[in-house]
Amino acid sequence: MTAPPTVPPEPGRPDRSAAVKARIRGSARERFNRDGFEATGIRDIAADAGVNPALVIRHFRSKEHLFIETVGADASWGDVLDGPLDQIGARAVRAILDGHRHGHRAFGAIVRASGRPDIHATLKNSITRQLSEPLEAALPGPDAALRAHLFCAQFIGLMVALSVYDDEYLQTAPAESIIARYGEALQRTLAPQHP
Amino acid sequence: MTAPPTVPPEPGRPDRSAAVKARIRGSARERFNRDGFEATGIRDIAADAGVNPALVIRHFRSKEHLFIETVGADASWGDVLDGPLDQIGARAVRAILDGHRHGHRAFGAIVRASGRPDIHATLKNSITRQLSEPLEAALPGPDAALRAHLFCAQFIGLMVALSVYDDEYLQTAPAESIIARYGEALQRTLAPQHP
């Protein structure tokens, strides 16, 4: 979110510990996504990566920082906005469903951990930078801000249903029926006039 | 959520500890709603209530259980479904905005703490029992389940925007503009046919 992930502090040298950091990142990402922030301990991550627990903190500043650098970086919806604006509703819903069915659990993990101040900030920034702001800028007509923000609320609502409170009906319902209905609802939220 | 809040186990005796339990509940509710589950310690609650920390655990089984009995019980949207179905969209949005502007932070606190299994179950049950199921039963026409669940997703989305990721635009925008747009969107999600 703030700094590039894998750049060593001093680019001149190869940074011998890069491999260890990568292993820790990998273990952390898997654990955090599967078990959540709380249920995952530093010692668990360290054991998976085959390193000493203290190393995890030494390389990443804290457990929270490690979470943000791994899971937080996975929460991206940049490509939803690519493409024609008049089909963004269906495209957004399809992206959410595809992501969920391919096992992307980052969003749920972030929301469930958003009691932590820095993780909350990460969540808020992701939505603002990647969704609200570019969408608002792209919208023609009056009330662009209102429409963009309501679109986001609606968009996030489906993600929360699937990966935060685990709505089993929506998790297993045919994708096309959800895309048709919810996609259209999203699309109408973006329309300047409601007929 | 499960049991009435202030009924003593044996109605014959006055149950001297009832007052203490009530004080603990009051302190817990305030702290949890204001600072969240994690940032609130058992010692903080006990200090506010003027009791010994160990007593909190003795009366309520755990911090998580205490949270569910206080904040969890505040998450109720039963009255949203009361009234004519053809105006439920606007009514739901108005209820959300009113609740938020009156300082009801229960939903945000629950979502942010839903990493804990029991709190997650509380959240899921609240939505299912109070929204999805009664709504689905009340809906005429085909696809009742799909429409009810998508309505819930949309409904929850606005709550999440206001009290989880703190969308400052929606928090301060004129209520009527949100009610008009989002209320209509909710209403259309319930319609059997999308025109």
Added chain:
DNA sequence: GTCTATAACGTGATAGAC
């Protein structure tokens, strides 16, 4: 001088003895 391992510290929730 940079990376890693060992051993502790502080804190928080919780359980059991009194």
Added chain:
DNA sequence: GTCTATCACGTTATAGAC
């Protein structure tokens, strides 16, 4: 009801290995 012990956790201090 209260006191105290226990256990797990994130984190840090310190010192050894390259």
